[in-house]
Amino acid sequence: MSGASNVSFNIKTEVTPAYYEELLDYIHQNYVQPSSQPSANVRRKVENEHYVLEFTRLGSNGEWYIDVSIKTGVPIQVTLTPSHAAVYEGS
Numbered sequence: 356m357s358g359a360s361n362v363s364f365n366i367k368t369e370v371t372p373a374y375y376e377e378l379l380d381y382i383h384q385n386y387v388q389p390s391s392q393p394s395a396n397v398r399r400k401v402e403n404e405h406y407v408l409e410f411t412r413l414g415s416n417g418e419w420y421i422d423v424s425i426k427t428g429v430p431i432q433v434t435l436t437p438s439h440a441a442v443y444e445g446s
Contacts, residue, residue, distance in 0.1 A: 421436065
Protein backbone atom coordinates (compact mmCIF):
# COMPACT_ATOMS: atom_id res chain seq x y z
CA MET A 356 0.00 0.00 0.00
CA SER A 357 2.42 2.71 -1.14
CA GLY A 358 1.66 5.77 0.95
CA ALA A 359 -2.12 5.35 1.01
CA SER A 360 -3.97 5.67 4.27
CA ASN A 361 -7.17 4.10 5.48
CA VAL A 362 -10.42 5.98 5.43
CA SER A 363 -12.81 5.07 8.22
CA PHE A 364 -16.26 6.31 9.01
CA ASN A 365 -19.21 5.34 11.16
CA ILE A 366 -22.84 4.92 10.20
CA LYS A 367 -25.45 5.58 12.85
CA THR A 368 -28.46 3.34 12.41
CA GLU A 369 -31.41 2.11 14.38
CA VAL A 370 -30.94 -1.49 13.28
CA THR A 371 -31.05 -3.71 16.34
CA PRO A 372 -28.36 -6.34 16.97
CA ALA A 373 -30.87 -9.09 16.12
CA TYR A 374 -30.77 -7.89 12.49
CA TYR A 375 -27.03 -7.24 12.03
CA GLU A 376 -26.47 -10.45 10.11
CA GLU A 377 -29.42 -9.64 7.82
CA LEU A 378 -28.04 -6.13 7.28
CA LEU A 379 -24.76 -7.57 6.01
CA ASP A 380 -26.71 -10.03 3.83
CA TYR A 381 -28.57 -7.08 2.32
CA ILE A 382 -25.36 -5.14 1.65
CA HIS A 383 -23.77 -8.20 0.06
CA GLN A 384 -26.77 -9.09 -2.12
CA ASN A 385 -27.62 -5.55 -3.23
CA TYR A 386 -24.29 -3.74 -3.42
CA VAL A 387 -21.37 -6.19 -3.56
CA GLN A 388 -22.68 -8.94 -5.89
CA PRO A 389 -24.49 -6.87 -8.54
CA SER A 390 -21.86 -4.13 -8.86
CA SER A 391 -20.39 -3.33 -12.27
CA GLN A 392 -16.96 -3.35 -10.64
CA PRO A 393 -15.89 -6.85 -9.66
CA SER A 394 -15.21 -7.88 -6.08
CA ALA A 395 -12.90 -10.53 -4.70
CA ASN A 396 -12.02 -12.01 -1.33
CA VAL A 397 -15.60 -11.71 -0.12
CA ARG A 398 -15.95 -13.20 3.33
CA ARG A 399 -18.10 -13.04 6.43
CA LYS A 400 -16.85 -13.56 9.95
CA VAL A 401 -17.64 -12.88 13.58
CA GLU A 402 -15.05 -10.79 15.38
CA ASN A 403 -15.45 -10.02 19.08
CA GLU A 404 -19.17 -10.81 18.83
CA HIS A 405 -19.65 -8.42 15.86
CA TYR A 406 -20.59 -9.56 12.37
CA VAL A 407 -18.10 -8.40 9.74
CA LEU A 408 -18.35 -8.30 5.93
CA GLU A 409 -15.04 -7.91 4.10
CA PHE A 410 -14.37 -7.72 0.39
CA THR A 411 -11.95 -6.25 -2.13
CA ARG A 412 -13.34 -3.94 -4.80
CA LEU A 413 -11.22 -4.31 -7.94
CA GLY A 414 -10.49 -1.42 -10.27
CA SER A 415 -10.41 -1.50 -14.03
CA ASN A 416 -7.65 -3.65 -15.49
CA GLY A 417 -6.45 -4.55 -12.01
CA GLU A 418 -4.69 -1.20 -11.68
CA TRP A 419 -6.04 -0.62 -8.17
CA TYR A 420 -8.18 -2.12 -5.46
CA ILE A 421 -9.86 -1.09 -2.23
CA ASP A 422 -10.21 -3.44 0.71
CA VAL A 423 -13.53 -2.83 2.46
CA SER A 424 -14.49 -3.89 5.97
CA ILE A 425 -17.98 -3.35 7.40
CA LYS A 426 -18.32 -4.18 11.10
CA THR A 427 -21.69 -4.20 12.81
CA GLY A 428 -22.31 -2.54 16.14
CA VAL A 429 -23.29 0.87 17.41
CA PRO A 430 -22.28 2.52 15.20
CA ILE A 431 -21.59 0.46 12.07
CA GLN A 432 -17.85 0.84 11.30
CA VAL A 433 -16.64 1.04 7.70
CA THR A 434 -12.94 0.98 6.80
CA LEU A 435 -11.59 1.47 3.28
CA THR A 436 -7.97 0.57 2.52
CA PRO A 437 -6.81 1.51 -0.99
CA SER A 438 -3.93 -0.14 -2.81
CA HIS A 439 -2.30 3.28 -3.28
CA ALA A 440 -3.00 6.99 -2.72
CA ALA A 441 -3.92 7.64 -6.37
CA VAL A 442 -7.15 5.68 -5.86
CA TYR A 443 -8.52 8.69 -3.99
CA GLU A 444 -7.53 10.92 -6.88
CA GLY A 445 -9.79 9.09 -9.32
CA SER A 446 -7.27 6.63 -10.74
